[in-house]
Amino acid sequence: MTHGQPILRLERVTKRFGGMTAIDDLSFDVKRGSRTALIGPNGAGKTTVFNIVTGAVPIDAGRVFVDGVDISRVASRRRIAHGVARSFQNVRLMPHLTTLENVMVGQHCRNAGLFGVLQPVNLWPRNRWRDTAHAALTEAGLDQYAGATVKNLPYGVQKRVEVVRAMMAKPRLLLLDEPAAGLNSAETEALKSLLERICANDSVTLLVVEHDMHFVGALCDEVIVLDFGRKIAEGTPAEIRTNARVQEIYLGTPVIDATERRHAARSA
Amino acid sequence: MSGYLEGVLVLLAVNIVFAYGAFLPVAAGQLNLGLAGFGAIGAYASAFLSNTYGVTPVLAIMLGGIAAGLIALVVAVPVLRTRGIYLALATFALGQIVQATLLNLEVVGGAAGYPVTAFIRLPTIALFTAGVVLVVALLFATRFGIAVTAVHDDERVADLMGLDVRAFQIAAFTLGSIIAGIGGGLYAHHFSFIEAQYFNIGLSITIVLYVLLGGTQTVLGPLIGAVVFTLLPEILRGSANWRYVLFAAAVIVLMALRPQGLLTGEQIRRLLGLDRHGIRRADVAREPAA
Amino acid sequence: MIGQQIINGLMLGSVYAMVAVALTLSIGVLNFLNFSIPGLFMIAGMSTWALIHAGVPWPLAILAALAITTAVSLVVERFTWRWLRGAEHFVPLVSSMAFLLMFEHLAIAWWGSEMRVLPPLFAGTDWRIAGFVISLPQLAGLMVSIASIWGLSALLKRTSLGRGLRTIAEDSDTALLLGIDIGRIVPIVFALAGLFAAIAGVLFALNYRQVQPFMGEAVGLKGISAMIVGGMGNTWGAIAGGLIIGIAEVLSVGYVGANFVDISVFGLLLLILFIRPTGLFAGLPAGRSGI
Numbered sequence: 009m010t011h012g013q014p015i016l017r018l019e020r021v022t023k024r025f026g027g028m029t030a031i032d033d034l035s036f037d038v039k040r041g042s043r044t045a046l047i048g049p050n051g052a053g054k055t056t057v058f059n060i061v062t063g064a065v066p067i068d069a070g071r072v073f074v075d076g077v078d079i080s081r082v083a084s085r086r087r088i089a090h091g092v093a094r095s096f097q098n099v100r101l102m103p104h105l106t107t108l109e110n111v112m113v114g115q116h117c118r119n120a121g122l123f124g125v126l127q128p129v130n131l132w133p134r135n136r137w138r139d140t141a142h143a144a145l146t147e148a149g150l151d152q153y154a155g156a157t158v159k160n161l162p163y164g165v166q167k168r169v170e171v172v173r174a175m176m177a178k179p180r181l182l183l184l185d186e187p188a189a190g191l192n193s194a195e196t197e198a199l200k201s202l203l204e205r206i207c208a209n210d211s212v213t214l215l216v217v218e219h220d221m222h223f224v225g226a227l228c229d230e231v232i233v234l235d236f237g238r239k240i241a242e243g244t245p246a247e248i249r250t251n252a253r254v255q256e257i258y259l260g261t262p263v264i265d266a267t268e269r270r271h272a273a274r275s276a
Numbered sequence: 277m278s279g280y281l282e283g284v285l286v287l288l289a290v291n292i293v294f295a296y297g298a299f300l301p302v303a304a305g306q307l308n309l310g311l312a313g314f315g316a317i318g319a320y321a322s323a324f325l326s327n328t329y330g331v332t333p334v335l336a337i338m339l340g341g342i343a344a345g346l347i348a349l350v351v352a353v354p355v356l357r358t359r360g361i362y363l364a365l366a367t368f369a370l371g372q373i374v375q376a377t378l379l380n381l382e383v384v385g386g387a388a389g390y391p392v393t394a395f396i397r398l399p400t401i402a403l404f405t406a407g408v409v410l411v412v413a414l415l416f417a418t419r420f421g422i423a424v425t426a427v428h429d430d431e432r433v434a435d436l437m438g439l440d441v442r443a444f445q446i447a448a449f450t451l452g453s454i455i456a457g458i459g460g461g462l463y464a465h466h467f468s469f470i471e472a473q474y475f476n477i478g479l480s481i482t483i484v485l486y487v488l489l490g491g492t493q494t495v496l497g498p499l500i501g502a503v504v505f506t507l508l509p510e511i512l513r514g515s516a517n518w519r520y521v522l523f524a525a526a527v528i529v530l531m532a533l534r535p536q537g538l539l540t541g542e543q544i545r546r547l548l549g550l551d552r553h554g555i556r557r558a559d560v561a562r563e564p565a566a
Numbered sequence: 567m568i569g570q571q572i573i574n575g576l577m578l579g580s581v582y583a584m585v586a587v588a589l590t591l592s593i594g595v596l597n598f599l600n601f602s603i604p605g606l607f608m609i610a611g612m613s614t615w616a617l618i619h620a621g622v623p624w625p626l627a628i629l630a631a632l633a634i635t636t637a638v639s640l641v642v643e644r645f646t647w648r649w650l651r652g653a654e655h656f657v658p659l660v661s662s663m664a665f666l667l668m669f670e671h672l673a674i675a676w677w678g679s680e681m682r683v684l685p686p687l688f689a690g691t692d693w694r695i696a697g698f699v700i701s702l703p704q705l706a707g708l709m710v711s712i713a714s715i716w717g718l719s720a721l722l723k724r725t726s727l728g729r730g731l732r733t734i735a736e737d738s739d740t741a742l743l744l745g746i747d748i749g750r751i752v753p754i755v756f757a758l759a760g761l762f763a764a765i766a767g768v769l770f771a772l773n774y775r776q777v778q779p780f781m782g783e784a785v786g787l788k789g790i791s792a793m794i795v796g797g798m799g800n801t802w803g804a805i806a807g808g809l810i811i812g813i814a815e816v817l818s819v820g821y822v823g824a825n826f827v828d829i830s831v832f833g834l835l836l837l838i839l840f841i842r843p844t845g846l847f848a849g850l851p852a853g854r855s856g857i
Contacts, residue, residue: 062436088438102429104493104541105422112419113426117438119419131417157542177438307656354840361599364659365794366839369832372787376828477783478670481601481663488660517675524668528645531661 013076015040015181015213016061021070023056023237030056032237033070038181038230040075043207043214045224045245048234049257054217055097057234058183061215062094063087075180088117091180095187099166101158107169108154111141114176144172148202164195168202175206182206184216188223196220200227225249233257282398288506289398289405290462291486295498296412297456298487303416304448305428306356307364309480310371311456316475317344317374318457319464320384326394326465333394337404337461344457345450352446371480378472389471396465404462408455409499415451416495424448482520485527491537500539570698571816577704577773579812580711584766585789586796586804587715588759593793594800595734595755601662602642603763604786605669610635610767611777612673615682624687628772632764638669639760643753666782673779684775707769714765715805718758722801727754788815791835 014037023031031053038044046054059065061072063084071080074090082090093114101110112129115137119127129137145151148168153161158169167187174182187203188196200223206212218224224231224245231248233240241251248254294315301308308314322340325331331339355366384390415421426434427444435441464470482505490501509519530537585607592600610631617627646661691702722728730751733744770785771777788811796807811831818827 064432064436085435085438085440088436094436096433100430100433102426102433104425104429106545109422109425112422113434113437113439116419116423116426120438120440125420125423126415126418128414128418130421131414137419155545157545173437305655307659355836358839360655361593361597361659362839364599364656365790366836368787368790369835369839372832373829373836376826376832380826380829477787478667478780481667485660485664485667488657515675517671520671521668521675524664524671527664528661528668531657531664532645535657 013040014038014073015075016215017073018057018060019071019073021060021072022068023053023060023065024068030237031060031067034234034237034239035070036232036239036242038213038215038232040213041207041211042230043203043216043228044230044232045228046215046217046232046234047219047221047224047248048240051236052234053237054234055185056237058094058185058217061087061092061181061183088177088179091178092183093174093177093179093181094183095167095170095174095185097185097189099163099170101166101170101173103157103159105158106154107150107156107158107161108138108141108145110158110169111145111173111176112137114173115141117177141176144176145169147205148172149198162195164191164198167191167195168199171199171202171206175212180211181213181215184214184218186217186219188218188220196223203227284506284510286398286401286466288502289401290459290466291483291502291506292405292499293408293459293462294456294483295487295490295502296408297452297454297459298483299492299495299498300412300448300452300455301445302484302487302492303428304424304445305431306445306449307367307484308449308452309364309368309477309484310374311367311452311483312475312477312479313371313374314344314348314453314456315460315463315479316378316470316472317347317460319460319470319475320378320381320390321457322461323390323392323464323470324384327390327392333396333461333465334400336394337458337465340461340464341454341458344460345454348450348453349446352449356442356445356449368477368480371475371477375472375475378475385471387472389469392464392468392470394465395468396462401462401466404458408458412455413495420444420447421495482523485524488537489527489530491539493536494539494541494544496544497537497539501537504538568817572813573698573700573704575813575816576809577707577812578816579792579809580708581766581770581773581785581808582788582792582812583805583808584711584714584762584769585786586792586808587718587801588762588766589789589793590796590801590804591731591755591759591762595731596647596752598647599659599662600642600646600759601659602639602646602665602669603759604782604789605666606635606639606642606760606763606782607767607770607786607789608673608777608779608782609638609669610764611771611781612677612682612767612779614768614771615684615777616677618684618687619682628768631768632761635764635767636757636760639756639763640753642760643756647752647756670779670782677779679779681776681778684771684777686775687772701773703769703772707773710765710769714762715801718762718801727751731755788831791831794835794838 016038019035021031021034022029046057048054056065060067063079063082067080071078073079074092077090079087079090102113105113119125119137127137129135142151142154145154150165150168150172153165153169158166161169171184171187187199191199203214204227207214216224216228228245230242231245232242233248233254235257240257241248241254243251294311297314298308298311318337318340321343322333322336325339326333326336351370355363355370358366378384379387423439424444426437426439427441431441460475486501486505487498488501489504490499491497505523509523585603588603589600592598613631613634614627617630618624622630642662642665646658646665688702693700693705722732734748734751770781789808792807792811793804794807795810796803796805815827815831818830
């Protein structure tokens with residue numbers, strides 16, 4: 009692990025779904041220790057980028073590097089061991105596990121192998137793994153929900169539980185897919201403070217797909233803008249806010265139609 | 277103990293073992309409709325060993341279970357590539373093949389059936405049953421339980437969290453088949469006669485049904501299902517056929533009204549005060565609304 | 567003689583094909599493996615026997631058997647499909663299995679478990695063509711099968727109901743967007759499936775003249791194989807599958823023995839599922855195929 013090396017690098021990545029090119033010769037770096045936002049209009053390819061990084065979909069061209077290691081061909085199951093964890097747009101907690109057990113699923117990648125699997129974590133109340141999971145919930149202010157059935161939890165709580173679950177794997181890169189979606193202002197605040205606490209030490213880099221620009225502005229220090237699967241712009245939130253091309257994409261003018269936008273994107 | 281009571285308890289013990297044989301794959305999200313086939317393998321293998329080589333029944337039964345498990349392991353890899361109804365159909369075909377093969381195997385009696393000379397009684401059977409229940413309960417108290425449930429709930433996310441989904445599914449399938457094989461061996465060595473016609477799709481269906489009746493979300497569910505299925509008809513009396521009709525009707529109604537079965541993990545947690553649902557409601561009130 | 571055996575195989579195959587079509591309709595449109603269909607097959611067969619045995623003239627008995635079975639199929643729909651959301655994704659499958667169990671044991675409770683024999687209704691009506699013997703029930707059976715399947719195909723292609731069914735089979739979300747009333751169509755699917763299973767049961771009863779409570783299992787299970795051999799969710803494939811299996815069975819019994827038939831049929835089934843989980847004829851992804 010060399011400092012100064014980006015935690016995530018996409019190098020000329022292309023992904024096609026049938027006849028449609030979702031990601032087109034895309035290259036970008038995510039700085040280590042940063043909180044980077046990945047924004048762009050619907051269909052820009054943001055979720056596809058996430059799926060590519062986690063290995064959920066294979067790429068047609070290009071390479072993906074995590075912390076200098078080429079993971080382009082690594083199976084999705086093994087990527088979490090390379091330090092990549094994610095949360096999901098529609099919260100995907102396991103409904104038949106309690107909150108605590110859901111969090112403990114995040115510990116699995118550090119516990120694989122026969123001995124790891126046969127650890128009696130649910131046999132007596134106190135053991136190392138349960139305690140660690142409980143501590144993580146407590147730190148996030150969620151420990152009162154430890155024994156609860158997840159489907160009964162408020163949505164904002166579920167979202168935070170998902171983040172805690174992802175953090176259990178001690179990832180170096182945390183991908184958050186629209187973390188603020190569907191949350192009211194209080195829940196968004198709670199989420200933001202959780203994320204800030206997580207980033208307090210530099211060992212975790214955040215890559216956030218988000219539509220809520222206030223959230224992005226408050227949390228993130230870097231922004232990457234995509235459109236039609238290509239990088240349009242990158243910089244600090246302030247720079248992006250004043251970027252003319254970005255404004256075109258979002259606010260649009262009657263003159264610019266989709267084809268022109270695509271041409272503009274290609275010449276970026 | 278009267279012979280009648282012993283008979284009922286033996287049946288209960290064997291049904292419990294079969295129930296856990298069905299439960300393991302279901303817990304990982306899969307339906308094994310060939311369960312009776314694995315029971316048959318265990319029954320015939322153990323009977324053959326004890327009849328021909330004089331192997332003591334206890335050992336023979338365990339070896340029968342292992343035989344069933346080995347066959348399960350071999351087919352699990354290709355079979356578990358299918359999903360949903362295709363998996364149900366593949367396991368169903370498997371059970372049919374096992375049954376048809378055994379019907380043709382003259383060395384174990386073929387269609388005429390196979391008498392079993394060694395004989396075990398309730399205490400031995402009860403010990404096996406207790407052993408099976410204990411092993412499964414302990415297994416589910418380990419990370420295996422969490423992993424299998426995670427795989428059952430969301431394969432995609434489990435995979436992204438680093439779980440080897442296929443490995444867990446194969447493990448659950450194989451373990452379930454071993455248990456079913458043990459059940460078959462127990463049956464063979466107590467009822468002294470086995471025939472392939474008994475281990476048919478109807479038996480697989482019946483076992484799966486009472487496991488689903490008991491509840492598939494908790495390790496105690498299969499126990500409840502087997503108890504209800506075996507003992508309730510004894511209490512209600514009536515011909516064997518009407519018992520099946522009532523049982524089937526009960527399952528249909530239950531699936532319509534309470535598909536998670538009689539016992540669920542959530543319920544157990546609430547009963548034990550572990551799921552502090554009531555307290556959480558107050559917390560929810562405190563969580564400031566929009 | 568092989569020609570004669572092929573004719574017999576076609577007859578058996580068309581029974582399997584009808585059951586396969588019934589199963590295929592459910593799977594193709596509803597992605598639902600309906601285990602009660604072998605039970606419906608049995609109900610039709612045994613009702614035919616029971617009614618004739620009670621003195622009802624055979625045309626009436628046949629119609630009544632068809633009607634009863636279709637009605638029962640609608641009852642099954644009420645208790646399986648209606649409550650689709652469940653803890654386990656295979657709840658409807660499980661309920662349909664429970665129905666099968668229930669039907670079989672009700673039949674035993676009412677009629678006993680022995681085999682029942684139908685009186686020879688069409689004795690002396692055999693046709694002899696070019697050295698082959700075709701009995702009237704066989705001929706009628708083949709014609710009825712062909713007519714039913716042609717009718718179904720016409721229904722699927724040319725009526726709005728058929729279009730609705732095919733749309734739901736392709737993509738139920740699109741169907742909803744197009745305003746297709748799935749709630750109204752589902753009972754029709756069950757009724758059609760029940761009807762096909764019933765026709766198969768009646769044909770079996772009239773041709774082979776033997777019925778018993780577990781007849782559904784033997785035939786129904788071959789119907790499942792036929793469906794898979796032909797491609798899940800594809801009605802023409804189901805028919806092809808049924809005929810293939812019927813002919814193969816008749817030929818093997820003649821040369822190899824009854825049990826090997828089972829092994830080879832189900833072995834073939836397994837092999838197909840291993841290699842191509844969607845069967846031989848289907849071209850679309852598993853579970854969502856065009857009819």
